[in-house]
Amino acid sequence: MKNNLLLIASVLTISLLFTSCEKDDPIIPDEPELITTLNYMLSPANGGDMITLSFQDLDGDGGEDPIVTGGTLAANTSYVGRLELLNEAESPAESITEEIQEEEEEHQFFFQSSISDLSVSYNDEDSNDKPVGLSSIITTGAAASGTLTIILRHEPNKSATNVADGDITNAGGETDIEVTFSIDVQ
Amino acid sequence: MSNSKRLFFIAFLFFILKANAQECELSIQGHVFDFESKLPLSYVNVFIQETSVGTVTDDEGNFLIENICEGEYHLIFSHIGCEAKKRHLVISKDTLLNIELPHSATSLGAVVIHGKIDNSNTQSSLSINRQMIEDNSNKSLSGLLETESGVQLIKNGSGISKPVVHGLYGNRLTILNNGIVQSGQQWGNDHAPEIDPYVADKITVIKGANAIEYGAGNLGGLILIEPKSIGTEPHLHGQYNYTYETNGRGHSMNTRVEKYSPLLAWRISGTLKNYGDRKAVDYFLTNTGVKEANFSVKLEKSWKDKLFLDFYASTFNTELGVLRGSHIGNTTDLEQALTKDIPFFTEPNFSYTINAPKQQVSHQLAKLKSKYYINEDQIIEFVLAGQLNDRKEFDVRRSGREDIPSLNLKQYSFDTELSYTRRFKNAVKLKFGNQNNLTDNTNNPDTGILPLIPDYISWKNGFFSTLSTKVNNAHFNLGIRYDYEYQNVLTISSSVPKEIIKYENEFHNVSGLFAIKVDLTNTQTISFNAGYSMRNPGINERYSNGLHQGVSGIEQGDINLDIEKSVKNTLEYKWLPNTKFSINVLGYHQNFTDYIFLNPTEEIRLTIRGAFPVFQYTQTDARIYGLDVSSQFTISHSLFGILKYSYLKGEDNKNNVPLIFLPSNSLFGSFVYRTKNAIKLSKTVVMDAPEIELNSRLVFKQNNILPEQDFANPPPTYHLVGLKASTNVNFQTYKIRCFIKADNLLNVKYRDYLNRQRYFADDLGRSITFGLSFKF
Numbered sequence: 001m002k003n004n005l006l007l008i009a010s011v012l013t014i015s016l017l018f019t020s021c022e023k024d025d026p027i028i029p030d031e032p033e034l035i036t037t038l039n040y041m042l043s044p045a046n047g048g049d050m051i052t053l054s055f056q057d058l059d060g061d062g063g064e065d066p067i068v069t070g071g072t073l074a075a076n077t078s079y080v081g082r083l084e085l086l087n088e089a090e091s092p093a094e095s096i097t098e099e100i101q102e103e104e105e106e107h108q109f110f111f112q113s114s115i116s117d118l119s120v121s122y123n124d125e126d127s128n129d130k131p132v133g134l135s136s137i138i139t140t141g142a143a144a145s146g147t148l149t150i151i152l153r154h155e156p157n158k159s160a161t162n163v164a165d166g167d168i169t170n171a172g173g174e175t176d177i178e179v180t181f182s183i184d185v186q
Numbered sequence: 187m188s189n190s191k192r193l194f195f196i197a198f199l200f201f202i203l204k205a206n207a208q209e210c211e212l213s214i215q216g217h218v219f220d221f222e223s224k225l226p227l228s229y230v231n232v233f234i235q236e237t238s239v240g241t242v243t244d245d246e247g248n249f250l251i252e253n254i255c256e257g258e259y260h261l262i263f264s265h266i267g268c269e270a271k272k273r274h275l276v277i278s279k280d281t282l283l284n285i286e287l288p289h290s291a292t293s294l295g296a297v298v299i300h301g302k303i304d305n306s307n308t309q310s311s312l313s314i315n316r317q318m319i320e321d322n323s324n325k326s327l328s329g330l331l332e333t334e335s336g337v338q339l340i341k342n343g344s345g346i347s348k349p350v351v352h353g354l355y356g357n358r359l360t361i362l363n364n365g366i367v368q369s370g371q372q373w374g375n376d377h378a379p380e381i382d383p384y385v386a387d388k389i390t391v392i393k394g395a396n397a398i399e400y401g402a403g404n405l406g407g408l409i410l411i412e413p414k415s416i417g418t419e420p421h422l423h424g425q426y427n428y429t430y431e432t433n434g435r436g437h438s439m440n441t442r443v444e445k446y447s448p449l450l451a452w453r454i455s456g457t458l459k460n461y462g463d464r465k466a467v468d469y470f471l472t473n474t475g476v477k478e479a480n481f482s483v484k485l486e487k488s489w490k491d492k493l494f495l496d497f498y499a500s501t502f503n504t505e506l507g508v509l510r511g512s513h514i515g516n517t518t519d520l521e522q523a524l525t526k527d528i529p530f531f532t533e534p535n536f537s538y539t540i541n542a543p544k545q546q547v548s549h550q551l552a553k554l555k556s557k558y559y560i561n562e563d564q565i566i567e568f569v570l571a572g573q574l575n576d577r578k579e580f581d582v583r584r585s586g587r588e589d590i591p592s593l594n595l596k597q598y599s600f601d602t603e604l605s606y607t608r609r610f611k612n613a614v615k616l617k618f619g620n621q622n623n624l625t626d627n628t629n630n631p632d633t634g635i636l637p638l639i640p641d642y643i644s645w646k647n648g649f650f651s652t653l654s655t656k657v658n659n660a661h662f663n664l665g666i667r668y669d670y671e672y673q674n675v676l677t678i679s680s681s682v683p684k685e686i687i688k689y690e691n692e693f694h695n696v697s698g699l700f701a702i703k704v705d706l707t708n709t710q711t712i713s714f715n716a717g718y719s720m721r722n723p724g725i726n727e728r729y730s731n732g733l734h735q736g737v738s739g740i741e742q743g744d745i746n747l748d749i750e751k752s753v754k755n756t757l758e759y760k761w762l763p764n765t766k767f768s769i770n771v772l773g774y775h776q777n778f779t780d781y782i783f784l785n786p787t788e789e790i791r792l793t794i795r796g797a798f799p800v801f802q803y804t805q806t807d808a809r810i811y812g813l814d815v816s817s818q819f820t821i822s823h824s825l826f827g828i829l830k831y832s833y834l835k836g837e838d839n840k841n842n843v844p845l846i847f848l849p850s851n852s853l854f855g856s857f858v859y860r861t862k863n864a865i866k867l868s869k870t871v872v873m874d875a876p877e878i879e880l881n882s883r884l885v886f887k888q889n890n891i892l893p894e895q896d897f898a899n900p901p902p903t904y905h906l907v908g909l910k911a912s913t914n915v916n917f918q919t920y921k922i923r924c925f926i927k928a929d930n931l932l933n934v935k936y937r938d939y940l941n942r943q944r945y946f947a948d949d950l951g952r953s954i955t956f957g958l959s960f961k962f
Contacts, residue, residue, distance in 0.1 A: 029635065
């Protein structure tokens, strides 16, 4: 009995020793949810060249620093702003904008500027008549320079006080995007 | 003597015995004394289950039960603070018994502070008995240990907790489930040990310097989860337990049945648990429910007291909700959450539903242990075990992806152990052995998210040897261990295009232990432990890379991390002058070289989700030291008390700053009142003396931290009061135990420093638990 036991024990121990210690290569996962790029395309209401503010971080959260491109806006002008979100890690690039549109009740963009004369208002509505922000109107005043921050909240409480007016204070939810551009108003 | 005469004589004898039995003139006489101090125990209830006849021991610990008929009986001994002891007896003549109860060293319904129980045990430890486990079965495994000195919990809300012993947890603290090192994703602070406390009859925490026999990497502490042996009781026995807790409207139930026969002894146990949203004082903690379904089988078989086989298999399956309001996107969200009185997403109504964020974890274990006695002094043991840990974590995601886990890890591990124990004359015991572990960890690529922890295989092979001996009144214990670890790690780079980078690592770790325990007098012992151990960096510490949304930071491993080294010294003094008083003081000091920790750096990294602080795994030199004190005292025959105090401090010696995320100091006190005698409800129904316990826990503010080391200041000191009333009712061979207890009786609003949920919400408000158990 004792010998049998020892034999089993040693066989098992040895079999473990010879188990392959080479791990198979992992499958690199697709990242369909990744947002690499945000483009804020501003078309002057009275015609003229389109200005694009963009934030691009192709390798996601780590690695290389993102490329952030600000812009120069004309004073006392209105622009129609359209937001485009892309996953450029996929090829061809995938539109995240569509995903937001499909779940528009669960998403809202917020715009904050350090320039007091610059205001942004919503130019779209979800099925509950609450703003989304994929389309917006930006109005500049006197010449100034500062920043514009665009925030995307997932599952905000759009019915909370002032949230529909673009005040983020009571919105809650998770931030999916928070990017800041430098802006010159000339 | 002729045959007929012989026959007559036998018949005559039989007649006498029979007559005797019919007249029921047998008696059971006995003496009950303390297992540790050997002093007589008075006021012990002695009770025959079958006849409901009972008595109480006198001042000398003696009892006498007369007028017993011949037959089979179960005798139950119960005493305040002791787990009731049951003896199976076949009575055919007057019987004399000597019964030992582990009394004075037993805290009141709580912890057994091992003193002289195991003379060779030179390491300080504490343990929790079955009744304590049953009475707290509404809690998790870790929750059971919460009030013990030197043990604290790291929590992520109320459902997820992991134990901390002397400031060490996770990779540094080994948990042994049934003798097998619990494998799982121990690196995560929000990963609770996947063990059903109902399977345990005893939970022991070893606080000494080192546990040489139990695998590499433990730097001091060890938690042992042990079911008891099925024994040799030939009848079918079992129990049903049920508890209902008001906070969370939670039901837990467990059934356990066992039977011994020479052919095969078996025990099965099954647990179901369903909890809904927990409640803080002012609001529901939305999405904090827990569901659990567990099952285990234990089989035992022995051959001629030579070979013992023990098979154990268990499955543990749980779904754990994570507070909805604690799921945040970036640092701004966190800052905002910190200012909220009521967390975001708090629903006004209670619900059992568990949505994302949540965890689904299942853990399977199978083990076979064989023990062979070559002779009385030589034992060979062989253990074979396999485990599968399957962890899925679900986050709030876009476009219906909530049903796809964000993290999905499968970890297989296989263990073998072969050891040889030899007892020599003059109390010398030598043990040596070899342990193998193969761990294979794989991410499921369907998550759509780059894995935080890479795929890897690791293989460990360790040799250990321990020697214990006794010289006069001093017990010595020496141990040495060597471990080899090989790691094959496959990381995915975050560059474009993504690449697979392979790493191969080899580590050599050595650990050693010296322990001595001196019995100064019959009632005093002093023990000293010194242990050196090495722990190679864990996979997470070297390779984790990415955004850990839960902690709102980017965690970066360092592939150049070196082995962590530690020296731990403990000094313990025990004094048990009589059965009325005992005190235990344990001081410890642990010095680390190349201590690995997650260091907040000055770097802020910009991502599309906003800016995040970068936390980098770094090494430093550090020390942790502290003091555990516990004392028990008898105020009168019916009033008993216990006090426990834990003090701990940790410092980063290189940078001269406190170590973060260490337990606060705490003080626990409990008083138990027990009516003097059992109450006879009817001829056959007896109620054990009812008990009322009032306890109180004071957890001090963690002052040993700088404001810049955390997102929020540590929460203030809090004080919780608990109340519990319990009794047992015995009839025939059955026993019913009922209890009612209130946790956070005064409904105090508080937050705990080690609870990650403290950034977002208050801790649990008042909760009342009703418990019922039925034993046969």
